[in-house]
Amino acid sequence: MDGVSKTYGSRSVLDGVSTVIAPGETVALIGPSGGGKSTLLRCITGLARFDAGQITVGSHRIEARGPASQYDGVRRMFGMIFQDFQLFPHFTALENVIEAPVRVRGQPAAEARERGLRLLERVGLAERANYYPRELSGGQKQRVAIARALAMEPRGLLCDEITSALDPELKAEVLDVLTDLKQEGLTLIVVTHEIHFARRAADRILLLADGRIAEEGPPETVLGSPTSDRARKFLRTVMA
Ligand SMILES: Nc1ncnc2c1ncn2[C@@H]1O[C@H](COP(=O)(O)OP(=O)(O)O)[C@@H](O)[C@H]1O
Numbered sequence: 001m002d003g004v005s006k007t008y009g010s011r012s013v014l015d016g017v018s019t020v021i022a023p024g025e026t027v028a029l030i031g032p033s034g035g036g037k038s039t040l041l042r043c044i045t046g047l048a049r050f051d052a053g054q055i056t057v058g059s060h061r062i063e064a065r066g067p068a069s070q071y072d073g074v075r076r077m078f079g080m081i082f083q084d085f086q087l088f089p090h091f092t093a094l095e096n097v098i099e100a101p102v103r104v105r106g107q108p109a110a111e112a113r114e115r116g117l118r119l120l121e122r123v124g125l126a127e128r129a130n131y132y133p134r135e136l137s138g139g140q141k142q143r144v145a146i147a148r149a150l151a152m153e154p155r156g157l158l159c160d161e162i163t164s165a166l167d168p169e170l171k172a173e174v175l176d177v178l179t180d181l182k183q184e185g186l187t188l189i190v191v192t193h194e195i196h197f198a199r200r201a202a203d204r205i206l207l208l209a210d211g212r213i214a215e216e217g218p219p220e221t222v223l224g225s226p227t228s229d230r231a232r233k234f235l236r237t238v239m240a
Pocket residue numbers: 008013031032033034035036037038039040
């Protein structure tokens with residue numbers, strides 16, 4: 001990302017965000033509410049557009065105010081997962097996972113089902129394949145959402161507070177899946193309030209406040225000896 005800036009009306013939401021994320025890196029994106037974390041993820045996949053700067057994802061270049069089609073390739077590289085799961089309520093776990101491969105990619109149903117079952121197994125839900133979302137816990141729903149994102153064979157996942165609605169025990173099962181995916185080499189950009197997870201699993205922490213990167217570096221540096229007042233203030237509140 002190079003100088004990515006965005007305003008809503010007269011309000012600056014992202015103010016010249018520049019950083020480089022390496023393939024396979026796990027980045028924890030932390031910071032105060034309203035600091036621009038969700039907007040930054042949304043700008044990467046085209047759910048929000050930005051006004052200045054550019055984002056390069058692999059060989060794909062996204063220009064500010066460029067055509068919608070410039071996001072096509074990027075969307076194939078990243079799955080995005082949200083706090084509220086966004087599963088189809090009238091589809092079973094397996095049907096949720098195979099919907100996009102079948103509909104978007106034209107994968108034959110039998111092959112998609114077989115792959116879908118393997119993905120559900122990978123997130124520890126093989127025996128829940130035929131359950132509907134309403135029959136699953138929040139943690140299980142979120143793991144279905146992860147399996148669904150993986151079904152499109154992305155290079156990385158963008159996760160926006162995906163454990164915020166979950167009880168502590170269920171948080172742990174979702175964060176464990178992310179840790180496995182990191183080990184498998186996926187690039188992960190994870191908006192999170194789980195400072196322990198960030199410390200343990202992230203290669204780097206980006207602290208975004210008021211639309212700017214207030215602090216950036218390895219977890220032990222950002223959490224242990226932050227240099228900016230803004231970062232110190234935020235970290236005092238979350239680590240208290
Ligand atoms: N669609 C929108 N229209 C207007 N303002 C928005 C919109 N989305 C986000 N904002 C504003 O942008 C700022 C950053 O929001 P957001 O990226 O959601 O922050 P975070 O995810 O860090 O809490 C906030 O002030 C928010 O109110």
